[in-house]
Amino acid sequence: MFPRNILSNILNKSLMTLNFKKEPETLYEPIEYMFGIGGKHLRPLLCLTSFNLFSDNITDDIVYPALALEIFHEFTLVHDDIMDKSDTRRNQPTVHAKWGDNTAILSGDAMSILAYRYLALCPKDKLQAALKLFTDTAMGVCEGQQKDMDYEDQAFITMDEYMDMVGQKTGVLLACSAAMGAVLAGAGEEKVKGLYEFGYQTGLAFQIADDYLDTFGDQKIFGKPIGGDIANNKKSWLLVECTHRAKTADRKDELNALLALGDDERERKIEAVRQMYIDLGVRESAEEAILECHAKALKALEDAGFDEEQTATMTAFAEQLIHREK
């Protein structure tokens, strides 16, 4: 098995070979821009790490399908940013803010097609399984995004609804990334399923950690203003849990009054809700929930019969994701 930085280098070299300088420029420039403003490339890295559990033979027909996961992820970001009317991502203007909605729709569509084009470069005998995994995942991501939008119009959602929604929005693509590595390596069904579950649970932990950092992170490290979720009444893990606890603690009216505060009282609102999260033990429970998902992820590896070295590699990957500060 290769160390993480070797896999990362392989990935970065291949990323640089992707050529988006084609005609018409109006279509391809936004695609190049999205890749230019970076990203953590977690999904292809997870895919290669997973593949590398079974094989050291990391060739183009493995790396390009891994990159397809990144291209698909970037496509969803471009379209999500239109739908969510987000003007900034990674401290840069979003595609629709820079070029308008029409360009963002069409460049996003082109990115989704490019994802399939690179996936199609996988070994021929693995293609049908890889494509099925990929399309099932992509449908899940769409369903998750739709649920997210639907839930915006609801006063409350249950924790089950929250976990199901983020499972689809974030979980299934990390699950697919981990499982894809195993599929491309020709691993058996038990291993594929184990890595899928590992990726899914790690995705949940990752999302809860993201929600956590939005309220309790360090702005300098996190890269965006702290408290945005609270200010926007976003149904984060923290708010969903707090809504239920506030009822039991007879602080429901207080919470509702805080949520009704306008942008002119943004700082007071963030501070007060943050304090309620601490008072009601929501902060602590979030930390526990992250660890619980992480434990389930590791359990899935154990159940699938991975050996010590394989388990250590995947555990390190997951821990880097959930103990991050940005």
Next chain:
Amino acid sequence: MFPRNILSNILNKSLMTLNFKKEPETLYEPIEYMFGIGGKHLRPLLCLTSFNLFSDNITDDIVYPALALEIFHEFTLVHDDIMDKSDTRRNQPTVHAKWGDNTAILSGDAMSILAYRYLALCPKDKLQAALKLFTDTAMGVCEGQQKDMDYEDQAFITMDEYMDMVGQKTGVLLACSAAMGAVLAGAGEEKVKGLYEFGYQTGLAFQIADDYLDTFGDQKIFGKPIGGDIANNKKSWLLVECTHRAKTADRKDELNALLALGDDERERKIEAVRQMYIDLGVRESAEEAILECHAKALKALEDAGFDEEQTATMTAFAEQLIHREK
């Protein structure tokens, strides 16, 4: 070979098995709606007709990939209608007019994924070739749509630019449909290429015929108001050709004055431009251009060595497309 109505029946039966009644309803309802309001299903029918040149063994793993072409086509319509701000299609409200832009973006995305899901049901040994053909085509369609939008902001375009643009917007998907049938039947490269060129040229003829009918068709049969292209200064085959002829005929200023007329003089504008198309021989040339593309389509079949019966079947298909009145 089966007669056309048999192929059409096979297709319609399989179309009815597509089940879009899934959760969340907000995502799937618009997809079901798009298929409910019909369409001519030309692309899957062309694919099956092409497949049937080589084999009578039309099974689900042929029909579902054929339907993928229709699903992809419907996806492009949903997104194009947002970009073009079109509120009506097939005499019904478009998806974005009925449910809003966000739903149209996301349901369109889901449809594009479904297209790959159904394509993936093709015979395993054909999948890589089928997927490459499909993604190359899909990229072409995106490029064509982008060029169409770019050209809207240009005062004039050349006939070469027009033909290239409609070749991508309409030609490549019909080309892909015809070629896909051959790929799925395991036909040789020469036959695949011949059918691709046949579909491409038929697509051009189809589009010029569409432009022609928009100005010279019978409204009752065509299904939408005649003259819409003229009223909107749309760069149709007729207008592109007329722009160049008007220059030679010293009627450029007259044409520009007509194009500058507002919606309050819609009828006068349509009538005057229509008359200029007749005066300058543009109408007649359009009829010739349609036949020229049709001839190229048939020549491609001849060059690829199709026999008499095969050629007759494809010729009948093409003629139905270009001699249509709607």
